Amino acid sequence: MSKHLTKRAEDYSKWYNELVVKADLAENSAVRGCMVIKPYGFAIWENMQKELDRMFKETGHQNAYFPLFVPKSLFEAEEKNAEGFAKECAVVTHYRLQNDPDNEGKLRVDPEAKLEEELVVRPTSEAIIWNTYKGWIQSHRDLPLLVNQWANVVRWEMRTRLFLRTAEFLWQEGHTAHATKAEAIAEARQMQEVYATFAEEFMAMPVVKGAKSESERFAGADDTLTIEALMQDGKALQAGTSHFLGQNFAKAFDVKYTSKEGKQEYVWATSWGVSTRLIGGLIMTHSDDAGLVLPPKLAPIQVVIVPIYKGQEQLNAISEKVAIIVQDLRAKGISVKFDDRDTFRPGAKFAEYELKGVPVRIAMGNRDLENGTVEVARRDTFEKQTVSRDEVVEIVANLLEEIQENIYTKALAFRNDHITEVNTFEEFKDVIENKGGFVAAHWDGTMETEDKIKELTKATIRCIPNDAKEEEGTCVLTGKPSRKRVLFAKAY
Amino acid sequence: MSKHLTKRAEDYSKWYNELVVKADLAENSAVRGCMVIKPYGFAIWENMQKELDRMFKETGHQNAYFPLFVPKSLFEAEEKNAEGFAKECAVVTHYRLQNDPDNEGKLRVDPEAKLEEELVVRPTSEAIIWNTYKGWIQSHRDLPLLVNQWANVVRWEMRTRLFLRTAEFLWQEGHTAHATKAEAIAEARQMQEVYATFAEEFMAMPVVKGAKSESERFAGADDTLTIEALMQDGKALQAGTSHFLGQNFAKAFDVKYTSKEGKQEYVWATSWGVSTRLIGGLIMTHSDDAGLVLPPKLAPIQVVIVPIYKGQEQLNAISEKVAIIVQDLRAKGISVKFDDRDTFRPGAKFAEYELKGVPVRIAMGNRDLENGTVEVARRDTFEKQTVSRDEVVEIVANLLEEIQENIYTKALAFRNDHITEVNTFEEFKDVIENKGGFVAAHWDGTMETEDKIKELTKATIRCIPNDAKEEEGTCVLTGKPSRKRVLFAKAY
Incomplete structure (x- = not known):
């Protein structure tokens, strides 16, 4: 494939x-x-x-x-x-x-x-x-x-x-x-x-x-x-x-x-x-066009370490330093994989772990070895930073929390942007068809209306939200009285 | 029932x-x-x-x-x-x-x-x-x-x-x-x-x-x-x-x-x-005639604590002391249940936990309260001892290890007592019928002999042990040459 x-x-x-x-x-x-x-x-x-x-x-x-x-x-x-x-x-x-x-x-x-x-x-x-x-x-x-x-x-x-x-x-x-x-x-x-x-x-x-x-x-x-x-x-x-x-x-x-x-x-x-x-x-x-984005709290591998080296001697030197990082990360309960396979190049490994959504990638090359640094890349934003080896464990631990929070915040903003209040059936159809997401609309409470709306728009009532406010209104389809908005959407 | x-x-x-x-x-x-x-x-x-x-x-x-x-x-x-x-x-x-x-x-x-x-x-x-x-x-x-x-x-x-x-x-x-x-x-x-x-x-x-x-x-x-x-x-x-x-x-x-x-x-x-x-x-x-005997390492409840009391006041006083024991046992990774149900008497609870194979039972009554003691009973031997509350956590932790070891040792002795070497088919039948357990016997290596022995005794070859010694012998049924004893037994 x-x-x-x-x-x-x-x-x-x-x-x-x-x-x-x-x-x-x-x-x-x-x-x-x-x-x-x-x-x-x-x-x-x-x-x-x-x-x-x-x-x-x-x-x-x-x-x-x-x-x-x-x-x-x-x-x-x-x-x-x-x-x-x-x-x-x-x-x-x-x-x-x-x-x-x-x-x-x-x-x-x-x-x-x-x-x-x-x-x-x-x-x-x-x-x-x-x-x-x-x-x-x-x-x-x-x-x-x-x-x-x-x-x-x-x-x-x-x-x-x-x-x-x-x-x-x-x-x-x-x-x-x-x-x-x-x-x-x-x-x-x-x-x-x-x-x-x-x-x-x-x-x-x-x-x-x-x-x-x-x-x-x-x-x-x-x-x-x-x-x-x-x-x-x-x-x-x-x-x-x-x-x-x-x-x-x-x-x-x-x-x-x-x-x-x-x-x-x-x-x-x-x-x-x-x-x-x-x-x-x-x-x-x-997830995005590069592949999976996994929340650190559920990711099977939270951190992957990729060595960038020429020859066995460099690999040995890198592996020695990596062993300490691996140990320290694990001591903090962080799951980490050191991918020292010699059958794939670093670029191929980077792409593979991007595809698999590993939250944090650490790369260590010859220059890092000299400078006492590593490169840390986060999967969610693709941002990279060069950090001191002494600080990498602390930085990665914080980064994992930051990623967990960031992807939630991003998803929440997207979700909130996609709850649209509508008051007419024209608006309803327009939002369902063009914007997508949840439509918050008044509904007369009957199964007939629900069925009709589904037939016309493929949208179904996803739920009557627990926190729906009492509000006088009229059903978006029939104009009959309603006291709560419910959420419609096309659904999987 | x-x-x-x-x-x-x-x-x-x-x-x-x-x-x-x-x-x-x-x-x-x-x-x-x-x-x-x-x-x-x-x-x-x-x-x-x-x-x-x-x-x-x-x-x-x-x-x-x-x-x-x-x-x-x-x-x-x-x-x-x-x-x-x-x-x-x-x-x-x-x-x-x-x-x-x-x-x-x-x-x-x-x-x-x-x-x-x-x-x-x-x-x-x-x-x-x-x-x-x-x-x-x-x-x-x-x-x-x-x-x-x-x-x-x-x-x-x-x-x-x-x-x-x-x-x-x-x-x-x-x-x-x-x-x-x-x-x-x-x-x-x-x-x-x-x-x-x-x-x-x-x-x-x-x-x-x-x-x-x-x-x-x-x-x-x-x-x-x-x-x-x-x-x-x-x-x-x-x-x-x-x-x-x-x-x-x-x-x-x-x-x-x-x-x-x-x-x-x-x-x-x-x-x-x-x-x-x-x-x-x-x-x-x-397990025994009183019910299950569970190894501490797999028991869902390792320790049960039963209060023996008259009236709510005594129960409160006992519960207060028990809470500390529970906390200390859990801190050691020991699973413990405090059964303070008022719908069953202590005797019924004792019988229930014996039936369910809980390895250690602690009982605390009014006299214990006064003396700063508890009664500790082990399920495997039914032995009881009265111990100081200060020492109970340490004693229970050791006791769980001792029970784990004791039931293994007991089962091992039984098993070793029930591996019987036999050299004639008469002995073979006698052991299978009357003593039970494994019979270590020479076998000529053919399926026909195996089938015949099964037909005559209901015993099957359980295994050719990994550590079976090379030993010249003759098949217990056919007298043909054999170089290893195999284990026969009736089986589930």
């Missing part, structure tokens, strides 16, 4: 697809719609997992693991969930292959090995988990039940894109049960907050916190909270959702508890998840 | 099944053969993963993720692997359910949504991974390729037991590619060593390192290295395997590299894995 990367302005979508592959993050597999997450891409996911898992545990959650398969009949228990999820899914119907007698060396399904009941590969786990919770919850003493699962799920998507929409993806799904409605609502809000904090502090990706409209709600939820991010091409990305499930699953699976007062009550539920889709969001928030 | 736990001497198998459920480790699910791993059981797995993952990374491996599904045709590429694995497996044939018009509220498979090629839910990932590696490996510079995957796999087992043999289980599978045969063999040996170190140092479970006989080898491997543990009932447990795959997969998937000399060569491969089965091994190595 050519090293050339399509420019964003030329074809954003092509730029994205190329970048994911060229930066060694992921690739398509032999299985339609399923991706292979390559080591460099998976290392980003591992860093995300580590922070999220810590945040889940700090808020009292424990991990568990539930079966990959959901018997078909369990889906039928919760009607909306079945409507929403049990349709486009991978279905296991048989449990054996056999040698095909008509076709030597080939395998075929053994017709004798048909399952009595088909098994669905989980598209989400509410059904199997609530069927299990029935046995775990008897008393108020068993509540709250705060469980998370890291898992793979499968949704048979027709159009797939690496990270953003794949048939199989990795995610976490929290499933909690509570004694009261208020507690469950507080849990759903807490997890929206956790996701927003993670997105902004670790991914450096600003998000709008809000609630979904009814038609965009999770199947089976009474309320869906969301965090919505904005990509560089002006399209929104739903980055994480947290659902208040009411008593829908408790009733579908008959999960009751005995209250302190001795009464039998249905429990209240939430579920919440983020997935490998976040990696797509990370890429489209910060 | 009753709190009573069947005694090991009464019915070992029943004891195991009850313990897994009563100690909240796992339970059977609504899906035949698939388990739910409950939070307490999953926390053990997380601790195992953390240490193993660290060891894999320290030996140069990176994690990645490959698809859950393997197209049927990829299995056909490697004949032995297909024989061994593609048979008893979950097969996805359709990608959609629809509402059944003849059966309101029910779902059925949409006959229109039949896959062109069936997808097998991975029983192991060699086929999909080697199909991917073809694109990753061109040059000697791409080697070695050292990749690991943490994943779920499915094998359609007819008889399942929680952790030991389940249709779906969690595992890690390493898949590496090398330029030379010697490197690949060294890798397979290194990973056997990593597994043995993990088993002995973290699980406190002694293992025998050895090679499998041909008939017990992994399908598609040239050599299978194993670590074999011995359970308390005298049956062996294969705890981890590391395979030298030769060039079998490279040839099946046409994976070649250009050598330094410019020649096209097939690469050499290994794969290696351990699974949630290890949790079964952990249980059956150390």
